[in-house]
Amino acid sequence: MEKVRIGVIGVGSLGVHHARIYSRLDGVELVGVCDINVKKANQIARKYRTQAFTRYKDLFGKVNGVSIVTPTNTHAEVGKAFLEQGVHILVEKPITKTLEDADELLKKARDKNLIIQVGHVERFNAGIRAIKSIINKPVFIECHRLSLFKKRSLDIGVVLDLMIHDIDIILDLVNSKVVKMDALGVKILTLHEDLANVRLQFENGTISNITASRVANKTMRKIRIFQEDAYISLDYEKQEAYIYRKAGSKITRKKIRIKKEESLLSELKAFVDCVKNNEKPLVSGEEAREALRMALEITKQINP
Structure with missing residues (x-):
């Protein structure tokens, strides 16, 4: 079976663990990690034997799904950009900073028949x-x-x-x-x-x-x-x-x-399974919107 191609956007204190786990999951190819901090991106890419990027748009056409582990005020922009490209997204909580941004993401995912899973890891x-x-x-x-x-x-x-x-x-x-x-x-x-x-x-x-x-x-x-x-x-x-x-x-x-079991490991395995099988995630965008509200x-x- 073809591997699920995954990217990680943002490799700060939490994103680095997304990269660590994806790099070890069966059936997953960690295509790349992206961070505006060039040194950090290169360091994490070397550690987990993948490519480093500093512009998330450079991952377009290379991935089936991404983890978005960036500051909250960037979730809407980054998430929308990947949905536009037909990429499933796991976005860290909160889903966005405003309800209007959340609604826009949800509509885009529905229109494109794509998955939004949100990182309510508990x-x-x-x-x-x-x-x-x-x-x-x-x-x-x-x-x-x-x-x-x-x-x-x-x-x-x-x-x-x-x-x-x-x-x-x-x-x-x-x-x-x-x-x-x-x-x-x-x-x-x-x-x-x-x-x-x-x-x-x-x-x-x-x-x-x-x-x-x-x-x-x-x-x-x-x-x-x-x-x-x-x-x-x-x-x-x-x-x-x-x-x-x-x-x-x-x-x-x-x-x-x-x-x-490590909660983040369970969460990322579930996201990969949803991408493979086009299933509804345990924590959907709609539920995350309600928590945000x-x-x-x-x-x-x-x-x-």
Whole structure:
């Protein structure tokens, strides 16, 4: 079978891992990596035995699919350009900076019958996949996503940078309309909010509380889900989950079996399979647009 020809646009702190994984995937030819930083592009190309480019347009006609791992404000331009050329795209989250740009990308993909997959990587986390089948009508969901300060994604705030992961997960799990929102945020080291919290109330009665920080002194990526018959706790980083149940006058704890795998590896394998088989991705452009819409509403409430 002919190999899927892939390119990676942007090989910064995350894009380099896209290049690493594609270079090792069966059935994939990493055609090239592209970055405006010539030294970086050449370094990554040598490491993964591929070609270096500094203009993404030089990959036109050479690839079936691309990962777009560039600053958010370039997603629309780069994504549209590749869709115009008949290339399937995996674009890092958030899908774009504005809803108008997202709508334009989605329309272009529909018109061209092409795939847009969006990099909400936690959907591919082995832990979330393991617990999803035992989640039943959650009453309360609590998320904490804390990170050390890194000089990346500074063109957006922490809501679009980090919190959007949890927004996407919760929208998928609850599958109900948000009817009330209370958000707050604080600028600490950048021009955008670096710490944020939001409380969401859904039409079906579920409440969620999400906290995100990119100026913490330690990392944490956890979700806790409370439902009538159980409480489920997942550590995304460790891919460890426990379920707590009431048994008479006691509470029991049981570790949930999880077959661990690097989440980005799962995500990129899924993208390649979608390109090969022309299948709908697990995280579609439409779902990513909804997560973006919610994130923008939260950001607007924080910065009226």
